[in-house]
Amino acid sequence: MSAGDVELPATPAPAAALGRGFITARKEIVEVARGGPERPHLRDTWWRYLVSLVAIGFALFPVLWVLSAAFDKDPSLSGASLFPSDFTLDNFKAILYMPELVKQSETAGVPEIPYWKWYLTSMVVCSVTAFMTVLLGALAAYAFSRFRFRGRRLGMMFLLLVQMFPQFLALVAIYLILLELGAVFPGIGLNTRTGLILVYLGGAMGVQAWLMKGFFDTIPSELDESARVDGASPAQVFWMIILPLGAPVLAVVGLLSFIFTLNEFILASSLLQTVDTYTLPVGLNGFISQNYGERWGPFAAGVVLAGLPVMVLFMFLQRFIVHGLTQGSVKG
Numbered sequence: 001m002s003a004g005d006v007e008l009p010a011t012p013a014p015a016a017a018l019g020r021g022f023i024t025a026r027k028e029i030v031e032v033a034r035g036g037p038e039r040p041h042l043r044d045t046w047w048r049y050l051v052s053l054v055a056i057g058f059a060l061f062p063v064l065w066v067l068s069a070a071f072d073k074d075p076s077l078s079g080a081s082l083f084p085s086d087f088t089l090d091n092f093k094a095i096l097y098m099p100e101l102v103k104q105s106e107t108a109g110v111p112e113i114p115y116w117k118w119y120l121t122s123m124v125v126c127s128v129t130a131f132m133t134v135l136l137g138a139l140a141a142y143a144f145s146r147f148r149f150r151g152r153r154l155g156m157m158f159l160l161l162v163q164m165f166p167q168f169l170a171l172v173a174i175y176l177i178l179l180e181l182g183a184v185f186p187g188i189g190l191n192t193r194t195g196l197i198l199v200y201l202g203g204a205m206g207v208q209a210w211l212m213k214g215f216f217d218t219i220p221s222e223l224d225e226s227a228r229v230d231g232a233s234p235a236q237v238f239w240m241i242i243l244p245l246g247a248p249v250l251a252v253v254g255l256l257s258f259i260f261t262l263n264e265f266i267l268a269s270s271l272l273q274t275v276d277t278y279t280l281p282v283g284l285n286g287f288i289s290q291n292y293g294e295r296w297g298p299f300a301a302g303v304v305l306a307g308l309p310v311m312v313l314f315m316f317l318q319r320f321i322v323h324g325l326t327q328g329s330v331k332g
Helices: 013-033 042-071 090-097 115-146 152-162 167-184 193-201 207-217 221-229 234-245 247-263 266-271 280-288 296-328
Strands: none
Touching: 042 090, 042 296, 090 115, 090 296, 115 152, 115 193, 115 207, 115 234, 115 247, 115 280, 115 296, 152 207, 167 193, 167 266, 193 266, 207 247, 221 234, 234 247, 247 280, 247 296, 266 280, 280 296
């Protein structure tokens, strides 16, 4: 530094930070005035759009194909196309209003296809299973989230490890258990809806309990303490505080359980033995096997009708789904 120069005092750190804050705020104000930040050019993001379109097409192709087969006059799979060549509602009329549509052979002894009975059975089984899964899972998740007891971590790990093995691996054991139970309690044996529901509830406390526990962990424990100070019991805390605040994750678990039960085929086909007790997957399977002749048109129409409750339930619960999944995935 020369003799004629004057040394300026150094800018204090807080003042420098404040200056940078003013510069950043000015840039943001200018961006807002111009209509927001500059959008990236298409040449830099075209591959994202391409991947999105491929994923959407991959997901929608089976749906469009089933819809086309449901409204196409040709009942064969080989004659189906992405868009129906001859639009008709005969497939829906056939499966809903024509009891003489499909008959098994005289040796089978089944006079008609009770689609509405299958539909009602599936709705009852799915609804009861979903409700009980939410209730049992919520009780287990509340205990694991709020109480500290010996074997807590071991129990949580055991529930998670059990989910590694699908239920159909124990199909023979489940079949024999229901066979023996049916001799003592006919209402919960083979070929009964109650027995099938009990089998489905055997896997209720698994991933669902973990998902709900993660959500319950995000609910402040101070609410529980305040309720206990006012004289509330643990049961009252659960029913009056935890469950109302946990509505998003309860909706997610209920929806997932409903969809899983509606789509389940292996256990239902093994435990239900008469046409009148079939669920929709078991009954509709006959339309694409040799039992009823290969009729893909009525099969696709039945699948479309079976998907309507799931669509309605999804639209009704969609405001809970994202919040329930993201909050329930937090590790507790």
